Amino acid sequence: MNSKLKQNSVGIVKPETIEINETLRLDCGKLLDSFELIYETYGSLNSEKSNAILICHALSGDHHAAGYHHKDDKKPGWWDSCIGPGKPFDTNKFFVVSLNNLGGCRGSSGPNSTDKKTGKEFGPDFPIVTVNDWVNSQKLLGDYLGINCWACVVGGSLGGMQALQWAISYPEKIKNSIIVAAAAKLSAQNIAFNEVARQAIITDPDFHDGRYNDHGVIPKRGLSIARMLGHITYLSDDSMRQKFGRDLREGKLHFGYDVDFQVESYLRYQAQAFVERFDANTYLLMTKALDYFDPAADFNGDLSLAFEKTDSRFLVVSFTSDWRFSSSKSHEIVKSLVRARKNVSYAEIEANQGHDAFLMPIPDYLKVLSNFMENVG
Amino acid sequence: MERKDFKFISEWIQKDSTVLDLGCGDSTLLDFLRTNKNVSGYGFEKDIDKVQQSINKNISVIQADFNSGLGQYFDQNFFDYAVMTQALQENKNPDKIILEMLRIAKEGIVTFPNMGYWKNRLQLGLFGKMPISNSLPNNWFDTPNIHLCTFKDFEGLCEDLNITILDKKVLNSNYNSDNLLNFLPNFFGEIALYRFKKS
Numbered sequence: 001m002n003s004k005l006k007q008n009s010v011g012i013v014k015p016e017t018i019e020i021n022e023t024l025r026l027d028c029g030k031l032l033d034s035f036e037l038i039y040e041t042y043g044s045l046n047s048e049k050s051n052a053i054l055i056c057h058a059l060s061g062d063h064h065a066a067g068y069h070h071k072d073d074k075k076p077g078w079w080d081s082c083i084g085p086g087k088p089f090d091t092n093k094f095f096v097v098s099l100n101n102l103g104g105c106r107g108s109s110g111p112n113s114t115d116k117k118t119g120k121e122f123g124p125d126f127p128i129v130t131v132n133d134w135v136n137s138q139k140l141l142g143d144y145l146g147i148n149c150w151a152c153v154v155g156g157s158l159g160g161m162q163a164l165q166w167a168i169s170y171p172e173k174i175k176n177s178i179i180v181a182a183a184a185k186l187s188a189q190n191i192a193f194n195e196v197a198r199q200a201i202i203t204d205p206d207f208h209d210g211r212y213n214d215h216g217v218i219p220k221r222g223l224s225i226a227r228m229l230g231h232i233t234y235l236s237d238d239s240m241r242q243k244f245g246r247d248l249r250e251g252k253l254h255f256g257y258d259v260d261f262q263v264e265s266y267l268r269y270q271a272q273a274f275v276e277r278f279d280a281n282t283y284l285l286m287t288k289a290l291d292y293f294d295p296a297a298d299f300n301g302d303l304s305l306a307f308e309k310t311d312s313r314f315l316v317v318s319f320t321s322d323w324r325f326s327s328s329k330s331h332e333i334v335k336s337l338v339r340a341r342k343n344v345s346y347a348e349i350e351a352n353q354g355h356d357a358f359l360m361p362i363p364d365y366l367k368v369l370s371n372f373m374e375n376v377g
Numbered sequence: 378m379e380r381k382d383f384k385f386i387s388e389w390i391q392k393d394s395t396v397l398d399l400g401c402g403d404s405t406l407l408d409f410l411r412t413n414k415n416v417s418g419y420g421f422e423k424d425i426d427k428v429q430q431s432i433n434k435n436i437s438v439i440q441a442d443f444n445s446g447l448g449q450y451f452d453q454n455f456f457d458y459a460v461m462t463q464a465l466q467e468n469k470n471p472d473k474i475i476l477e478m479l480r481i482a483k484e485g486i487v488t489f490p491n492m493g494y495w496k497n498r499l500q501l502g503l504f505g506k507m508p509i510s511n512s513l514p515n516n517w518f519d520t521p522n523i524h525l526c527t528f529k530d531f532e533g534l535c536e537d538l539n540i541t542i543l544d545k546k547v548l549n550s551n552y553n554s555d556n557l558l559n560f561l562p563n564f565f566g567e568i569a570l571y572r573f574k575k576s
């Protein structure tokens with residue numbers, strides 16, 4: 001652990017796992033009789049249990065949002081820039097809960113866990129879960145922790161969709177919602193990117209219809225390509241130009257199909273690292289959850305009607321260079337909230353990091369979050 | 378509260394009403410109206426630092442350029458009042474903005490500096506230079522004020538657009554009113570407040 005970070009870090013954290021023995025009826029029609037969720041908490045819950053913040057992760061995120069697991073960890077949790085003493089989600093004031101979502105591959109029930117009915121790994125048979133299912137499972141986690149109402153539910157990208165769904169599904173159980181770099185539904189272009197990623201995985205000869213673990217292999221090539229494609233869409237043209245330009249890795253062209261340019265080397269490295277930590281079935285499931293998200297569908301396509309029952313305050317944030325979930329998608333959310341006459345603020349942060357900006361410590365962004373959080377609780 | 382024009386605006390606004398503030402700055406006006414008139418509403422603001430200050434005040438603020446169209450956000454008569462303080466002259470199409478204000482709100486309120494103020498007339502008419510005064514502090518080359526007008530000009534536009542002026546208040550640059558101002562407003566007045574609606 002970097003000693004410089006120590007003073008405003010939550011420090012060493014330890015995940016907990018709970019087994020929830022309550023039947024969860026999923027949107028796909030299937031029932032989950034029991035399931036496990038792994039989560040971390042930072043800060044302490046006050047006696048009124050009114051200071052809890054729920055952190056919702058994006059496609060490849062997990063429960064480890066802040067702090068370190070071991071003192072020699074090189075990197076802290078994925079949103080350490082925002083969670084900790086004196087940070088926007090101030091652990092001196094708030095009790096922060098971060099979980100790995102159902103269907104994940106980092107400790108919560110998902111394709112990698114054992115199906116109690118068969119005694120075998122779920123693999124591809126783990127049901128496809130939706131954002132709505134996640135929110136329902138998160139509500140049960142809240143019940144377990146004794147949290148009847150969240151002071152704030154927050155997330156970026158797919159996490160922002162969960163924060164949005166919370167206000168719709170449990171309007172009385174959420175006081176504030178922060179929706180960062182998200183969308184009320186995906187566009188055809190978004191779905192197309194996800195489909196290419198899925199095809200890369202499914203057509204990998206090592207995929208074996210999702211039973212790759214039984215064959216002692218993993219669909220590395222497919223998952224790598226899916227990640228490379230995803231990664232390109234998370235960056236902006238500008239940020240890639242700044243980071244790599246057309247720099248050559250070895251200073252000369254090779255006139256072959258191995259790595260010539262730095263950007264190729266970077267993508268391969270990122271893909272390799274991803275394959276080692278992520279599961280292909282989970283990746284497929286997460287992209288489907290993204291594609292299916294459309295809360296307005298239950299309200300005749302009118303998102304503002306979906307917000308009718310909530311008294312939550314909202315903060316919507318987008319980034320200028322994000323083209324995966326562009327500002328126009330955030331506008332759609334803001335417009336619906338305004339039409340429903342909800343308390344909503346919207347900031348469009350100047351940033352050249354593309355969609356990934358939501359994970360970065362951009363001063364204006366952190367300040368917007370802090371300013372909003374000042375009026376929470 | 379520093380700006381006295383906000384106090385005059387507040388006097389025109391009914392309790393418990395809804396207000397849209399176009400170019401709301403740090404939302405001092407909306408904050409004042411919320412406290413004193415139990416008003417709810419939204420602010421539009423382009424500048425991120427002012428958006429930050431507004432969010433800090435727990436005001437609903439939307440970071441956007443209202444010139445890019447309010448129609449996408451608000452239906453007809455969505456608000457009781459649409460307010461724009463000291464920003465009309467900075468707009469590309471003040472006439473269109475005024476009409477848009479009266480589409481989304483039942484009444485409009487604007488404040489703007491008077492180009493016809495005697496000191497401005499003197500600088501242009503006698504000395505042949507673009508005026509610089511307390512209410513118009515910028516040079517011609519760096520001013521945000523691209524559509525300056527006099528009170529008479531504004532009233533003429535309202536007539537052309539079929540708009541009824543409901544209230545008018547003329548102030549000096551310290552936001553005070555006196556008899557002299559009311560005697561020859563377009564000559565002695567520096568800042569005007571207008572409340573208006575569709576005829």
